[in-house]
Amino acid sequence: MALGYWRAGRAHDVAEFELYFRCCPFGGAFVLAAGLRDCVRFLRTFHLRDTDVQFLASVLPPDTEPAFFAHLRSLDCSGVTVRALPEGSLAFPGVPLLQVSGPLLLVQLLETPLLCMVSYASLVATNAARLRLIAGPEKRLLEMGLRRAQGPDGGLTASTYSYLGGFDGSSNVLAGQLRGVPVGGTLAHSFITSFSGTEVPPSPMLAPASGEGSAMNLATRVEAWLEPVCAHLELGVQVPHRGERAAFVAYALAFPRSFQGLLDSYSVQRSGLPNFLAVALALGQLGYQAVGVRLDSGDLLQQAQAVRGVLRTTAAHFQVPWLESVPITVSNNIDEEQLVRLTNEGSEVNVIGIGTSLVTCPRQPSLGCVYKLVAVGGQPRMKLTEEAEKQTLPGSKAAFRLLDTDGSLLLDLLQLADEPPPQAGRELKVWQKGAQEPQTVRPAHVEPLLQLCVQQGQLCKPLPSLAESRALAQLSLSRLSPAHKRLQNPEPYQVALSEQLQALVDRLRTQDQQ
Template sequence: MASEEQDPEGLAAARPLLTDLYQVTMALGYWKAGRAREPAVFELFFRSSPFGGAFVLAAGLRDCVRFLQAFRLRDADVQYLASVLPPDTDPAFFEHLRTVDCSGVTVRALPEGSIAFPGVPLLQVSGPLLVAQLLETPLLSLLSYASLIATNAARLRLIAGPQKRLLEMGLRRAQGPDGGLTASTYSYLGGFDGTSNVLAGQLRGVPVAGTLAHSFVTSFSGAEVPPDPILTPASGPGPKVDLASRVDMWLERVCAQLGLGVQEPHKGERAAFVAYALAFPRAFQGLLDSYSVRRSGLPNFLAVALALGDLGYRAVGVRLDSGDLLQQAQHIRGVFQTLAAQFQAPWLESVLIAVSNNIDEKELARLAQEGSEVNLIGIGTNVVTCPRQPSLGCVYKLVSVADQPRMKLTEDPEKQTLPGSKSAFRLLDASGAPLMDLLQLAKEPAPQAGQELRVWLRGAQQPCSVCPDSVEPLLRVYFQQGQLCETLPPLAESRAFAQRSLGQLRPEHLRLQQPAEYKVVLSEQLRTLVERLRSEAPV
């Protein structure tokens, strides 16, 4: 495994042998046929948008570029391949593999965070046939899941709206550690505000957040004595206070105000809150549902928060993890407002209310509705596992060899490919909203704003005309002849770009349920090539 110096992003799992064996057997076939160095072009794309939506958020490019920069078969890799290929394989093939790298590879791609549509390449790989073939599985692995996660996160952000904070907290539910790191990274790109995943913070710069779990609360019985219960005022020197004693004083007042009966809130829970407050006086938060929210968690939290308030500290939030989250949040906000007035503590009104508990799109819409008092929503399983559609289904198809177009003609029309190395353009209206994406052969001149174009929908019998107000090239060269030729922006910048891109889509394409289909059209030259290759194929 690569060292941390060679692999600062923790991507050691994305190595050349993270591939399917048939990539290696094809490589041997190309080499044996004398075709290993023939120039080839592959395109990576998806056939249909996930989750019943109309778009995908392109993600994973930064991982692909790092992988390409480091791509080299080590001696141990070659020795292993020799052990799984037939024993009579020519040793010269393995010597060739030792020389393989990406120095002859060029990659054009959609920028990280771009809106993408079916059939439009996320990535175009040009290079020696053998090398470009070996890149297929790793690149699919790096792009497909990242784009799926980013798209899922973008949908959740659209449902939540711009004001609610979203926290990804699904590491323990993710498909292994690599899946967890990818999910934390690209849910942030898709619009989440942060993650509970500390490694994603360290390696990728994703903002991290977290509070406490029920185990912390239930570990206390109430008999524990803090070794140092004394707290200094937030403003600096001043009378020190025994926090536990001050909490007991406030608890009596809170319970009286809330009209609670003779049953005292749970002592162990209160001891846990005091311990947490002593550790984090400037960031105290309470998890309220270890026992009863109304009879125990809420009064215990209020007692600690108000005791801290006497010393100039401000509690930052509470979290709910069970029950009717919307209803409980409304009740808690009402209590905060009432006691803020009763105890002259105006800061209490705006204490953040966070919720979690297997939240899906439907529940998120409920929590985000107008009048909701929920401020932060933590989502785990339903963002990192994408249960509505666990795979994007990206494919990596050969479109040109030795400057000759190649096309897959198959019994299933949906699986037929578009031949030739291509360029892609987004045609925009006067407001800057996308009208359609145009695929054309790379040798064709770029379309011009204000110029009427004759274009073809796939499968259409007649062309249509379009006159764009502006034209945006989609594919940019990021990696050329083994060198990074355009610096990838920081993750936070790609996140902002993704949100701007989503904001440009028309509402009918942005709808999450039954959206209008976005048009991807072919130039006349590309359609003519498709029809010619079809006619030349054996019947």
């Protein structure tokens, strides 16, 4: 296509494309816009290296003019302008996430990378937002999907934009280093099963948390606590797994201030829980408090309730009040349906780790964004096709969000860029999709949606931090009505056209039919 534009003498024609999606994913009624920071970073460094151009020369026709390759070498985004929905904004079908204008050949080449960076980021942010809506504000949600992601780039994107969508952190340390995502994790079953119980810690002594007083042999103190714990739990002659206990001791020596136990390597009730309690109580003697337990198999809700019961009775029995409120983390292929159960009233679960169903978006693995030409040389362009859903809206456009007096969202309005913007308190006629007649609305407030972020290749203002975009996402969702936030059978949000834009659409359709 680039060669075709160049040979036609159209490489420098000024063109505008819009990047948007046609349908909301997962059967929902909203999307969270994401990926803008990646797009801007890409645009500011875009160029073709000599090796890139040499490869292109090897796959294009051998008689391709050398001047074309010289043109490719000269490409950069110094002539590109981008307007966009801020990251974390609510987005709806047909409303541009990005508007990209610049030389036709160049902005055509940008189609695939921009789609790649926006589509998945917005999809996973939306998926995370849905899971957050199910979990409510109190449960901590951790993204733990890097091992199941579609490659390291997909994993980093998922870790980044699940945080934007409402998760509290990630186990992906690279996302913390590169993107500022809060990181957290736990120990794996392999750590526990690697111990047999015969290992002797090279440094078993642990000093008190206060820094005052004598150090204690933690392994010895754990063994001393094991008998009263087992008696309290009425385990009889059943002895908890020695290797598991040794693993917990090793982990506690490494992380005395953040000790946690993975309870289901052998048996939660007969081994994991008593071993954890023995270590937690030994640490407690030195002024440390365990920070949690994790369950990773079985009926997670039922097990969490049973574990909480044991924590409460043990705390009362040994007069250690903090023990009863130790957070319980669960993981194990949790999806939306399981999350509903885990967050229902009466659940004792505090932290939920979600991996596969978050990062792979199995219910809908693609948002289906498109990148369509809307204007060339200031003249509108429209794709007219037999499939009505694939027809495009012509012309350079502006977008506005119309709000009611109470701040609730009425609809999004698309209009031609040279139209005067809608005014708060004034009536205007708008066309809903498929309507035969316009409707009249009177917005109490009007918000412009698309912000100028790159002008002629220059960043107009610093992009918000990831944490700021996350805060915007939560604010945006709080303004959406419950009917639109429903995860099942939501009420569709309305996107309307101005009278002038609708008239342009009708005129171009008529011209095509003549």
